[in-house]
Amino acid sequence: MDKLEKLKWTEELSIGNPDIDNEHKRIIEIYNDLVDHIIEKRGREAFAQILSKMTDYSLTHFKKEEGYMEKFSYPHLKEHKNYHRHYIYKVSMYNVNLMSTAPPNPSEIVEFLKGWWVNHILDIDKQYEKYKNQAYS
Numbered sequence: 001m002d003k004l005e006k007l008k009w010t011e012e013l014s015i016g017n018p019d020i021d022n023e024h025k026r027i028i029e030i031y032n033d034l035v036d037h038i039i040e041k042r043g044r045e046a047f048a049q050i051l052s053k054m055t056d057y058s059l060t061h062f063k064k065e066e067g068y069m070e071k072f073s074y075p076h077l078k079e080h081k082n083y084h085r086h087y088i089y090k091v092s093m094y095n096v097n098l099m100s101t102a103p104p105n106p107s108e109i110v111e112f113l114k115g116w117w118v119n120h121i122l123d124i125d126k127q128y129e130k131y132k133n134q135a136y137s
Helices: 018-039 044-071 077-098 106-135
Strands: none
Touching: 018 044, 018 106, 044 077, 044 106, 077 106
16 A cells, blocks of 8 residues: 555435444544554554454444344345354454564555445445435435
8 A cells, every 4th residue: 555545525425325324434543543643653552443443343233233234134145144154254363463472464455345334335345325215215
């Protein structure tokens, strides 16, 4: 990654559900804290704490999001849950490995998070909201 960039909430990221959008905004805030951490060259331990906060918040968010999809019988819920599980596993492993003798580069972690969340919101999450709107309009 050449230049670390913070994410900025835009209407393009909105899926059209204020509760989910607010949770996505919080994820972006935590992501931006990670970027600040790297720019300010704080230690690995502090980075790991922020990454843990993101993982914890993501778990809460995913549970709420999955419950929301269950309410309208989203046909791709199983696949969506798999995306969530893969994310949690990968980020948890990053966190575990941060305190190892060969830690991952924090910029690599941030790059993964940015790509995952932007793709997940713009593509994956918008699919379930589109389905709900079509099925119940």
